[in-house]
Amino acid sequence: MLLPSGTPSEELDREQAYLTMLYGHLDRMRTYAATRLSAVLLESDDSPQARSERESFSRHYSEDLAKYDAAENGLCFGRIDLDGDPDDASEGPERRYVGRLGILDEENDYEPLLLDWRAPLARPFYLATTASPEGVTRRRHIRTRSRRVTAVNDEYLDLEAAYEAGGATAEAGGVGGESALLVALNAARTGHMNDIVETIQAEQDAIIRAEHKGVLVVQGGPGTGKTAVALHRAAYLLYTYRQQLARSGVLIIGPNATFLDYISQVLPSLGETGVLLSTIGDLYPGVKAVRTDSLRAGELKGSLDMVEVLKSAVRDRQELPAEPVELRFDTYALTLDRKLVSKARGRARSSRRPHNIARPIFVSAVVDALADQFAAALSSGIDGGATLLNRDDLADIRAEMRADPAIQAEVSRYWPELTPQEVLSDLLSDAQRLAKATQALPPEDRAELLRTDGAGEFSDADAPLLDELAELLGVDDAAERERARRRRHAQITEAQEALDILAGSAAAEVEDVLDADEILMAYDLIDASQLADRQDYRVHQTTAERAAGDRTWTYGHVIIDEAQELSAMAWRMVMRRIPNRWITMVGDVAQTGDPAGAHSWRQVLEPYVAQRWKRAELSVNYRTPAEVMAVAARVLAEIDPDLSVPRSVRETGAHPWSRRVEPARLRAELAALIAADEGPGTAAVLAPQALMADLAELDSGSVRALTVHDAKGLEFDTVYLVEPAAIAAESPRGRNDLYVALTRATQRLAVLHTTDLPPALADLPTR
Secondary structure (H helix, E strand, O other), rough: OOOOOOOOHHHHHHHHHHHHHHHHHHHHHHHHHHHHHHHHHHHEEEEOHHHHHHHHHHHHHHHHHHHHHHOOOOEEEEEEEEEEOOOOOOOEEEEEEOEEEEEEEEOOOOEEEEEEOOOHHHHHHHHHOOOOOOEEEEEEEEEOOOOOEEEEEEEEEOHHHHHHHOOOOOOOOOOOOHHHHHHHHHHOOOOOOOOOOOOOOOHHHHOOOOOOOOOEEEEEEEEEEEEHHHHHHHHHHHHHHHHHHHHOOOOEEEEHHHHHHHOOOHHHHHHHOOHHHHHEEEEEOOOOOOOOOOOHHHHHHHHHHHHHHHHHHHHHHOOOOOOEEEEOOOOEEEEEEEHHHHHHHHHHOOOOOOOOHHHHHHHHHHHHHHHHHHHHHOOOOOOOOOOOOOHHHHHHHHHHHHHHHHHHHHHHHHHHOHHHHHHHHHHHOHHHHHHHHHHOOOHHHHHOOOHOOOOOOOEOOOOHHHHHHHHHHHOOOOOHHHHHHHHHHHHHHHHHHHHHHHHHHHHHOOOOOOOHHOOOOHHHHOOHHHHHHHOOOOOOOOOOHHOOOOOOOOOEEEEEOHHOOOOOOHHHHHHHHHOOOEEEEEOOHHOOOOOOOOOOHHHHHHHHOOOEEEEEEEOOOOOOOOHHHHHHHHHHHHHOOOOOOOOOOOOOOOOOOOOEEEEEEHHHHHHHHHOOOOOOOOEEEOOOOHHHHHHHHHOOOOOEOOOHHHHHHOEEEEEEEEEEHHHOOOOOOOHHHHHHHHEEEEEEEEEEEEOOHHHHHHHHOOO
């Protein structure tokens, strides 16, 4: 049975009335959250417990307000009509409205008025087809602007019922609706990615809601919606596993800062704000990647060979004295020689602990040897070699030696306490240290790694090396833990003294009262430890804020976009942060541009999960029109003839073209083309790195001048591709970069060149 339809005007009015009702509920929810937030913030109790509760409630209501604000635009975007139960005549047809969040009717037994798009009951909106309608007779797409319904588009999935109801011709297949999908695809770009919650397709929905709790690899060519799927999967997982992931957090890794800015509004628009977005270069806390490596340097740093290089660099800091060193202690001369230090170093290394954690072993071994020297010198004139010192005396001497500044300084020369930044900066800026740690490298590769400018800045490829060094060095926090123990002991002692004073004063007050033992006092309800806890002020941060500053934080789920670009060293860094191996990684090995990037998913994953990973494929190209994809397909065939080209769902009628210009005229020609372009949306000038300085002035509000690396994951209405032959020759994977550049356009592609085109582009029409 199909619910009756009215005229188009009546249907718009009916949906407008329903939408107005939903916004009324949303306004009441927003008002309640705002009122409660104001009340919480105005509470005057300033005790630590009250502050903690205030912070918790404040965060809760602030998140609710952010979620309601995010749902303001596009609150409700669809409806499905379902048949009733054929075996129960009392159960009639059902309507389910689908939107950005769930709204319940509190006055009518909490009946759902609007389903969150992630709810299981909303899933038929995305999956139902004429072949498998899942009980859906009609799917309605509701287009809105602000709080006004502007259009409705119906798909009839029960063809017989649609015909009987006088409905329009049914659209077969096309989950999400062809008209709704094409409107979204043809819309001009704004410079930020939009969510696709209204037009999720069946193959995308299957990945977004996948129950796989291991590594899920989403392989898809250009324009298949990999990024959108990854972000909507993050929103879905946070909805489904809220309690688990709210504690541990979700990390999303993108290829560059431009990309992160491009996707930054998607999750907030879906009501999710507690996710950490980062590049690999910024994933190491306290370090911002600002340096640019050469391609070869990046490739070398991304290789697993760097693990042994870094181990060697750390061992190189565990030095031996070239000559014996004389130390004075209590007027006696002690000798620190190569043999003594070597023995102490051997003891520390044999512990197999990280460098800084093993340092106390080294210090103890050196101090023990020096204390033995001191005891021997003190007892040198005694017959029979007897010692004047007992065990307690020797313990006191060792303690004094550890505190002696001269001994401390000398010991630190041979086994210093190190930071990752210090070790890596010294390694890459000191030719002698670098040569010692990289003996297997040819001189030309060593020269690529060496920094001669003296700057202490780091690159994207340095972050995994810093992370590796942090593992090799460790953090000796014994002193901090001892200070914390003493602070805690002092707090409990102070709290106990306060309770003792309270108990003493209370005894005098109740001594004349009958049954004084039955009077309940404060010290009957709380002990010193609990009282100390209430005086301990803590700074409350969100999960994402705490995770961003903690290198050892382990996340509940990690999503990696453009995963093919990660080097082997970067994967080691990522895997430390996700020991449960619950990962969604999206990418396309045909688009790998980084020389240190992946050749295959198997190569990346087998060292960590063996065969325990699942692959999903996205095969439909929603972004790149067929005219552009036909050109890109020829480049893909040169990369690997066995790779399949994603099928484009649309044509624009705008065929790519090329123009050869004189080198001196290149910038002027580009400027003229950009000025003459009357098309809506955004544009990009994609060029080799060598030309970026000359083309930078073309960068404006709606036009971006970018290298292919910086354009990864982005899309533009118009792309001006400059010097494709130079892009292809720029790196060992230049053809992959050219493939990426060609597939950034959603509408129009123009190619400008001063030299011959690559063979795959040679037959482009000229203009």
